[in-house]
Amino acid sequence: MTAIIETNELGKQYGRKWALRDCTLAIPEGKVVGLVGPNGAGKTTLLHLAVGLLRASVGSITVLGGRPDDGPAQLAKIGFVAQDTPTYARLSVAKHLRMGAYLHKGWDNELAKHRIDQLDLDPRQKAGSLSGGQRAQLALTLAVATRPELLLLDEPVASLDPLARREFLQSLMEIVANDGVSVLLSSHLVADLERVCDYLIILIASHVQLSGEMTELLGSHWRLTGPRRDPASLPSDQEVIEESHTDKQSTFLVCTNQPILDPAWAVKPVTLEDLVLAYMSNPRRPVHVRAAGLGVVR
Amino acid sequence: MIEFQLDTASGVATYLQLVQQVRQALQLGLLEPGDQLPTAQQVVAKLAINPNTVLKAYRDLEREGLVRPRPGQGTFIVGTLPRTDPATQARFLSSMTEWLGSARSSGLGPDDIEAIYRTAVRNCFAEGVA
Numbered sequence: 001m002t003a004i005i006e007t008n009e010l011g012k013q014y015g016r017k018w019a020l021r022d023c024t025l026a027i028p029e030g031k032v033v034g035l036v037g038p039n040g041a042g043k044t045t046l047l048h049l050a051v052g053l054l055r056a057s058v059g060s061i062t063v064l065g066g067r068p069d070d071g072p073a074q075l076a077k078i079g080f081v082a083q084d085t086p087t088y089a090r091l092s093v094a095k096h097l098r099m100g101a102y103l104h105k106g107w108d109n110e111l112a113k114h115r116i117d118q119l120d121l122d123p124r125q126k127a128g129s130l131s132g133g134q135r136a137q138l139a140l141t142l143a144v145a146t147r148p149e150l151l152l153l154d155e156p157v158a159s160l161d162p163l164a165r166r167e168f169l170q171s172l173m174e175i176v177a178n179d180g181v182s183v184l185l186s187s188h189l190v191a192d193l194e195r196v197c198d199y200l201i202i203l204i205a206s207h208v209q210l211s212g213e214m215t216e217l218l219g220s221h222w223r224l225t226g227p228r229r230d231p232a233s234l235p236s237d238q239e240v241i242e243e244s245h246t247d248k249q250s251t252f253l254v255c256t257n258q259p260i261l262d263p264a265w266a267v268k269p270v271t272l273e274d275l276v277l278a279y280m281s282n283p284r285r286p287v288h289v290r291a292a293g294l295g296v297v298r
Numbered sequence: 299m300i301e302f303q304l305d306t307a308s309g310v311a312t313y314l315q316l317v318q319q320v321r322q323a324l325q326l327g328l329l330e331p332g333d334q335l336p337t338a339q340q341v342v343a344k345l346a347i348n349p350n351t352v353l354k355a356y357r358d359l360e361r362e363g364l365v366r367p368r369p370g371q372g373t374f375i376v377g378t379l380p381r382t383d384p385a386t387q388a389r390f391l392s393s394m395t396e397w398l399g400s401a402r403s404s405g406l407g408p409d410d411i412e413a414i415y416r417t418a419v420r421n422c423f424a425e426g427v428a
Contacts, residue, residue, distance in 0.1 A: 032348050169346040177339045177349035191306065198350045215311055215354075261421060266413055269309045 002029040003062075004150050004182050005050055010059035011206075012045050019045040023059070023206045027184060027199075032176055034197035034214075035186040036276055042206045043186040044083060047154050050184075051080045064149055076106055079148035079181075083155050085139035089128030093121050096142060104146045112145035115171075133164025137171060144175055151175075153185045157192060165189075169196050194272040202276060204283040214272070221275050224252045224265040235262075242278040253278045299336060300328060304345050312347055316355035324364065324379040335365060335373045 003026040010023040020042035027033050035043050048054040049061055052068035052075065061067070066074040087096060093116060101107045116123060119137050127135060136156060143151060153172075157165040173196055176183060187193055193200065194214070201211040210217070221241070229250045231240045238260070242253040253270060254260075260267050270278075300323050302316055310318070323329040336344075338352040356373050359365040364377040401411055 031350070166346055170343055173342040173346055173349060174339060177342045194306070195304075195312070195345070195347050198348045215313070218311060259421060263417060267417070267420065271309060 003027055004029045005061070005063050005184065007046070007049075007061045008059055010046075010049065010061050011057050012042075012049060012054055013057040018206075020049070021206045023203075023208075025201065025203075025208045025211070027201070029182055030180065031199040032173075032183040032185065032197045033199045033201060034193035035184060035201050035203060036188070036190065036193065036280075037203035038280055040205075041203045043203055044154055046203070047080070047152050047184070047186065050152060051075070051078055072105075076104065076146065077149045079143035079146050079151045081136075081139050081143050081151070081153045081156050084159060085136040085156055087127040087130075087135050087138050087142075090126060092124050092126050093130075093138060094123035096127060096138060097123075097145075100142050100145055106147050108145050108147050111147075112141055115141045115144070119171075131164070133160050133167060136160060136164065136168050140168065140171060140175075144179075144181075147179075148181060151181050151183045153183065155186055155188070157187065157189060165192065172196065190273045190276050200272075202279050204280060209279045209283060217275060218269065218272065220257055221253060221255050221270045221278075222260060223268045223270050223274065224250075224254060224260065225268070226250060226262075226265040229264075242282050299334060302336070302341055302345060304347065313351045313355040313358070316341075316352065317358050320355075320359055320364065321379060324375070324377075325381060329375050331375050331378060333375045334371075335375070337372050 005025075005027040007023050007025050011021045012019045013021075023042060023046065035046075037043055045054065049056055050063050050068060055069065063074070064077050066077070068074065088099075091099070097109065097112050097116070100112060101109055115137075119134065119141075121130070121134060121138065127138060130138065140153075140156070143153075151172075156172075157168050160168060169192060172183070172185075175181060185193070185197065198214050199212070200214055200217060202209040227250070228245055228248055231243055231250075231252065234240065234252070234254065235256075235258070237258045238252075238254040238256040240252050240254055244251050253274065300319070302319055304312065304315060308315070320329065320335065335356065338349045338356075341347070341352045342349045356365060356367070360367065360373075362377070364375065364379070365373050366376045367373045398411065401414075406414075
């Protein structure tokens with residue numbers, strides 16, 4: 001697995017407070033990677049460290065083989081769309097493109113113009129009067145027209161209505177299909193991640209709780225419902241991620257690669273949302289996932 | 299050309315939904331050898347799903363011998379799916395009906411029966427995979 005982003009005990013400290021601490025992870029190349037986690041887990045800090053907007057207090061981070069502060073050549077490899085997809089309110093759409101062309105050596109003006117046409121944006125319109133969805137699309141256009149190898153997006157669709165969100169993700173997926181760019185996308189909207197991502201990382205308090213291919217993660221987690229049972233009595237290949245009990249009934253969310261043969265259980269597949277919530281509500285539980293290619297950090 | 303739909307509430311993996319829809323279209327005669335499947339770009343633009351998911355589905359279909367990619371052109375149907383022999387279907391329907399009758403007279407309701415059926419399917423096919 002070639003990593004596009006690799007961190008080793010990475011940390012960022014503000015005064016006495018750590019925004020990110022002891023974060024070690026590897027993000028594979030050529031994928032659309034979803035980064036989820038509760039507020040304050042360090043997702044935005046991690047993205048800002050990756051593009052050099054912040055400098056690490058401790059530890060190391062490598063992005064596409066280089067260090068984020070390696071200079072313009074390093075930054076040219078990365079397209080970044082910050083939280084809430086910021087644009088310059090008083091600049092027109094056309095001026096955004098001119099600015100992009102002026103600031104970026106590898107700027108692809110054809111691509112930028114084509115996307116603006118496709119989106120039906122009026123080049124003379126000021127960004128401040130665009131709708132939220134249009135503004136997000138403009139920000140994405142600016143990031144993509146720099147022809148990056150890696151696109152980083154911080155909560156790009158959080159503030160958009162469902163239609164604008166869908167359109168934004170359609171655009172993003174078309175870009176991935178056409179250019180084969182790697183994407184790292186942070187989001188709380190798990191249902192969207194399930195559609196667009198093929199790799200998922202759950203980050204809680206700076207630590208990777210779970211990471212792996214989306215299909216493998218979904219194919220190795222099940223919800224079991226049946227008569228009350230002690231979790232210790234489950235087969236050793238079934239790792240309990242979450243459990244709840246009444247006096248008569250037990251419900252487990254387990255991780256396993258073996259078929260679940262016990263006829264006492266009603267077995268159901270889990271949605272990505274179930275999975276993410278289970279890991280987010282039980283962060284200290286040690287997790288092993290034995291599927292080939294699944295990387296789980298304890 | 300067929301158009302894919304996505305059922306996000308089904309719990310079935312997205313690539314599998316695409317595979318199933320192609321298989322169904324073949325069984326129903328909506329797709330025949332020589333027909334083209336939508337390109338990954340077209341599917342992605344409509345469903346907002348990851349292009350790798352589409353490619354994975356097409357690879358699965360290729361492994362089954364149902365489709366073949368033509369470089370620079372797209373993915374085309376090359377195989378057919380035989381319809382299940384009506385006599386075989388009838389035979390299993392009659393033994394299933396008999397089984398259901400005996401389950402019902404033992405006091406099992408539709409929910410119990412469905413739970414048993416799902417467990418049996420899972421066990422049966424999980425063993426084949428493992």
